[in-house]
Amino acid sequence: MSHSRIAFIGAGNMAASLIGGLRAQGLPADAIRASDPGAEQRARIAAEHGIQVFESNAEAIQGADVVVLAVKPQVMKTVCQALAPNLSGNPLIVSIAAGITCASLENWLGAPRPIVRCMPNTPALLREGVSGLYANGEVSAAQKTLAEQLLSAVGLALWLEEEALIDAVTAVSGSGPAYFFLLIEAMTAAGEKLGLPRDTAARLTLQTALGAARMAVASDVDAAELRRRVTSPAGTTEAAIKTFQAGGFEALVQQALDAAAKRSAELAEQLGQ
Numbered sequence: 001m002s003h004s005r006i007a008f009i010g011a012g013n014m015a016a017s018l019i020g021g022l023r024a025q026g027l028p029a030d031a032i033r034a035s036d037p038g039a040e041q042r043a044r045i046a047a048e049h050g051i052q053v054f055e056s057n058a059e060a061i062q063g064a065d066v067v068v069l070a071v072k073p074q075v076m077k078t079v080c081q082a083l084a085p086n087l088s089g090n091p092l093i094v095s096i097a098a099g100i101t102c103a104s105l106e107n108w109l110g111a112p113r114p115i116v117r118c119m120p121n122t123p124a125l126l127r128e129g130v131s132g133l134y135a136n137g138e139v140s141a142a143q144k145t146l147a148e149q150l151l152s153a154v155g156l157a158l159w160l161e162e163e164a165l166i167d168a169v170t171a172v173s174g175s176g177p178a179y180f181f182l183l184i185e186a187m188t189a190a191g192e193k194l195g196l197p198r199d200t201a202a203r204l205t206l207q208t209a210l211g212a213a214r215m216a217v218a219s220d221v222d223a224a225e226l227r228r229r230v231t232s233p234a235g236t237t238e239a240a241i242k243t244f245q246a247g248g249f250e251a252l253v254q255q256a257l258d259a260a261a262k263r264s265a266e267l268a269e270q271l272g273q
């Protein structure tokens with residue numbers, strides 16, 4: 001990947017996270033370009049990462065080995081149709097858009113193209129992301145390696161055998177950081193209501209989230225066993241967990257992830273034509 005040139009179409013939140021991760025990993029600024037119609041976004045990403053920015057998508061992709069489509073699903077069709085006549089040299093197309101299928105991208109790009117559809121997440125900014133990847137039949141072994149290098153530069157990259165599983169990946173890890181942030185918000189607010197200063201409640205919550213995640217990753221036993229080790233019989237944790245379960249916590253989590261996966265499939269249906 002050290003000699004590959006990467007162009008990002010769209011310089012929003014997710015592009016910034018990926019570019020930040022790639023730069024932190026040592027990819028030189030002059031290997032990365034980004035385009036965005038927003039002058040503010042362009043200025044921000046150029047200032048933060050020292051990369052070259054363009055108003056024109058067609059200019060940004062000149063000479064690119066990899067074109068990362070990082071725009072909202074709703075504008076993907078227009079963006080791809082405008083890019084199609086400007087694509088030369090058969091670059092690898094990497095799409096990070098939720099709910100946009102390889103078939104739609106191929107259709108809009110006007111010819112069979114090597115496409116990797118992936119679902120990353122924002123902790124990519126800290127190189128702590130995780131992505132699910134799916135390659136269409138046009139992707140060469142070298143391009144597959146390139147896509148994996150790109151995404152594993154910013155975290156864990158996991159290949160999927162079936163494209164449809166991207167909906168589940170979106171529900172679990174694409175949207176997932178927001179669920180943990182919600183829990184952090186709720187625990188901080190609850191700690192404050194219990195009398196802690198807000199800052200103390202926030203720091204206790206954050207360090208607990210970090211410690212628990214690190215423990216779960218490092219441990220050779222599963223999360224359920226780690227939970228049991230915190231839960232003394234008739235103790236405080238048991239009181240809390242029983243309250244979560246009485247409120248239908250697990251079922252609610254399932255419903256929430258079902259809704260996210262369903263929305264991903266709906267986007268494909270609504271925007272795929």
Ligand SMILES: NC(=O)C1=CN([C@@H]2O[C@H](COP(=O)(O)OP(=O)(O)OC[C@H]3O[C@@H](n4cnc5c(N)ncnc54)[C@H](OP(=O)(O)O)[C@@H]3O)[C@@H](O)[C@H]2O)C=CC1
Nearest residue numbers: 010011012013014036038070071072073096097098120121
């Ligand atoms: N945010 C996340 O956690 C994740 C997002 N994704 C996917 O990543 C994609 C981007 O999401 P996110 O970064 O959050 O969105 P953002 O809105 O932050 O970024 C998209 C950027 O694209 C710009 N844009 C709009 N039209 C064009 C165009 N024609 N050409 C080039 N750029 C354009 C937007 O400008 P303007 O704002 O002016 O319209 C914006 O700056 C989405 O498809 C989403 O599904 C995937 C995984 C996680």
Ligand SMILES: O=C(O)[C@@H]1CCC=N1
Nearest residue numbers: 097098170174175176
């Ligand atoms: O909310 C969304 O649609 C995007 C995709 C995954 C995370 N953010």
